[in-house]
Amino acid sequence: xxxxxxxxxxxxxxxxxxxxxVLKSVEVGVLPLEIDLVLELDKDSQLQYLxxxxxxxxxxxxxxxxxxxxxxxxxxxxxxxxxxxAYRQLFLIEHDGNExxxxxxxxxSSTHPRKLLKTFHGKTHSEGVYSLIIDNQxxxxxxxxxxxVREENFGLLIFATKKEKIxxxxxxLFDKSMIGEENPKILHEEAVGxxxxxxxxxxxxxxxxxxxxxxxxxxxxxxxxxxKGIEDIGIAEMIDELGLPKVIDEVGLSKVIDVVGPSKVIAEIGLPKVIEEVGLSKVAEVLTEEQRKELKELL
Amino acid sequence: xxxxxxxxxKGIEDFGIAVIFEELGISRVVEEVGISxxxxxxGISRIIDEVGILKVIAEIGLSNVSTAxxLSMIIKEVGLSKVIDEVGLSKVIEEVGPTKVIAAVGLSKIIDEVGILKVIEEVGPAKVIAAVGLSKVIDEVGLPKVIEEVGPAKVIAEIGLSKVAEVLTKEQRKELKELL
Numbered sequence: 001x002x003x004x005x006x007x008x009x010x011x012x013x014x015x016x017x018x019x020x021x022v023l024k025s026v027e028v029g030v031l032p033l034e035i036d037l038v039l040e041l042d043k044d045s046q047l048q049y050l051x052x053x054x055x056x057x058x059x060x061x062x063x064x065x066x067x068x069x070x071x072x073x074x075x076x077x078x079x080x081x082x083x084x085x086a087y088r089q090l091f092l093i094e095h096d097g098n099e100x101x102x103x104x105x106x107x108x109s110s111t112h113p114r115k116l117l118k119t120f121h122g123k124t125h126s127e128g129v130y131s132l133i134i135d136n137q138x139x140x141x142x143x144x145x146x147x148x149v150r151e152e153n154f155g156l157l158i159f160a161t162k163k164e165k166i167x168x169x170x171x172x173l174f175d176k177s178m179i180g181e182e183n184p185k186i187l188h189e190e191a192v193g194x195x196x197x198x199x200x201x202x203x204x205x206x207x208x209x210x211x212x213x214x215x216x217x218x219x220x221x222x223x224x225x226x227x228k229g230i231e232d233i234g235i236a237e238m239i240d241e242l243g244l245p246k247v248i249d250e251v252g253l254s255k256v257i258d259v260v261g262p263s264k265v266i267a268e269i270g271l272p273k274v275i276e277e278v279g280l281s282k283v284a285e286v287l288t289e290e291q292r293k294e295l296k297e298l299l
Numbered sequence: 300x301x302x303x304x305x306x307x308x309k310g311i312e313d314f315g316i317a318v319i320f321e322e323l324g325i326s327r328v329v330e331e332v333g334i335s336x337x338x339x340x341x342g343i344s345r346i347i348d349e350v351g352i353l354k355v356i357a358e359i360g361l362s363n364v365s366t367a368x369x370l371s372m373i374i375k376e377v378g379l380s381k382v383i384d385e386v387g388l389s390k391v392i393e394e395v396g397p398t399k400v401i402a403a404v405g406l407s408k409i410i411d412e413v414g415i416l417k418v419i420e421e422v423g424p425a426k427v428i429a430a431v432g433l434s435k436v437i438d439e440v441g442l443p444k445v446i447e448e449v450g451p452a453k454v455i456a457e458i459g460l461s462k463v464a465e466v467l468t469k470e471q472r473k474e475l476k477e478l479l
Contacts, residue, residue, distance in 0.1 A: 002301055005301060009303070201307075201310065202303045202306055205306035205307070205310045206309060209309075219314075223310075223319070223322075226310040227322060229303070230319070230323065231323070233303060233304065235328055235331040235332070236331040236332050237304075238307060238308075239328065241300070241307075241308055242308060242311065242312075244336060246316065247316055247320060248340060248341050250315070250317040250320075251316065251321065253345060255321075255325050256329060
């Protein structure tokens with residue numbers, strides 16, 4: 001299972017709304033060196049729903065972040081941290097004028113890097129947000145699974161992998177997404193709920209579906225989010241994943257042909273192939289007397 | 300596999316593939332996947348089964364049938380004699396040319412069906428020879444018949460004297476010797 005490209009994809013959507021430039025897979029030095037994400041901030045950047053990053057920003061007056069993502073199957077190690085520091089230096093070499101102090105490295109880890117924090121005497125800034133010194137340089141570590149489930153953290157919590165954490169998040173998202181049914185005035189809450197529910201379906205479908213069933217929530221909400229997710233990825237790409245024959249079997253070939261129109265289907269196959277497949281005897285069998293006569297003349 | 304795709308896949312299978320894609324719209328599915336991919340995936344025969352043979356003919360137009368499939372296929376299916384019975388050998392050869400007719404069914408088959416004389420009578424020996432070469436005609440129908448039809452000079456030039464000598468009877472050899 002690969003997490004990195006999908007993390008970058010969703011994170012970019014979340015952060016881009018906060019007037020923040022997100023650079024994905026930034027190449028530095030000699031390939032294959034690649035920074036997961038670089039966040040370029042300006043005075044309007046709000047980092048909405050990314051409160052832990054905003055907190056670090058305020059703490060060190062950062063203008064950009066060099067981010068290394070560690071998914072559930074990829075634990076942060078000392079070497080990862082050193083590599084991240086090197087990435088920052090390479091980035092600074094290639095981008096003249098960027099101040100070192102304002103270019104801050106962050107490890108964004110799905111799981112809690114307990115051993116690492118212990119070894120390097122990690123300093124806790126808030127729940128789930130830490131910093132540590134390695135080779136005399138400061139690195140920030142955000143442990144996603146340790147972040148409190150609050151709206152300002154939604155942009156990171158969506159990548160949580162701890163079942164209890166993600167379940168709690170999904171419950172809140174359902175509550176928010178349905179709030180408009182009772183009180184149409186609270187549009188913001190509903191929009192936030194819907195937005196992050198869409199991400200949750202893509203990142204952790206099973207928990208979303210189970211939570212919806214357990215709480216008696218209309219599955220149509222989940223289904224709508226699923227459809228949006230498919231549209232984002234691309235219908236063709238998703239069908240490739242499922243296997244085209246399987247999809248056609250399920251949908252029914254006749255429905256597909258009805259939609260396309262038989263003439264287009266035949267044109268696509270090519271007439272000789274159609275006749276080859278049908279067999280001339282079958283063709284002859286279904287011809288009317290007049291058609292036979294016409295064919296004879298043509299022959 | 301990507302985590303997003305894996306999750307969406309779970310969701311699609313959970314709700315049912317048909318349900319999800321019907322709701323997304325079959326026309327969109329076809330448009331995005333492409334009809335050619337669909338045809339490859341399900342196989343032509345299934346498509347034709349689905350469309351129905353009458354519809355296929357109605358769609359393609361009968362006049363296209365003969366031009367589209369080629370003579371060899373028609374002959375293969377219907378049988379040469381039937382085709383010749385229906386339209387006449389000369390008509391068939393006239394339409395498609397002797398080379399194509401012979402290429403389609405083989406000269407021997409034509410001869411089996413209608414006889415070499417009929418073939419030559421219909422199209423003339425020159426056309427038959429031009430189509431397949433004299434040696435092939437000889438192989439197919441036997442030398443005496445060819446000599447009779449084509450004339451000895453051409454035959455000798457084509458096959459060589461030794462072969463001519465080989466096929467002569469004792470009396471013929473004797474007669475030839477005297478003549479020489």
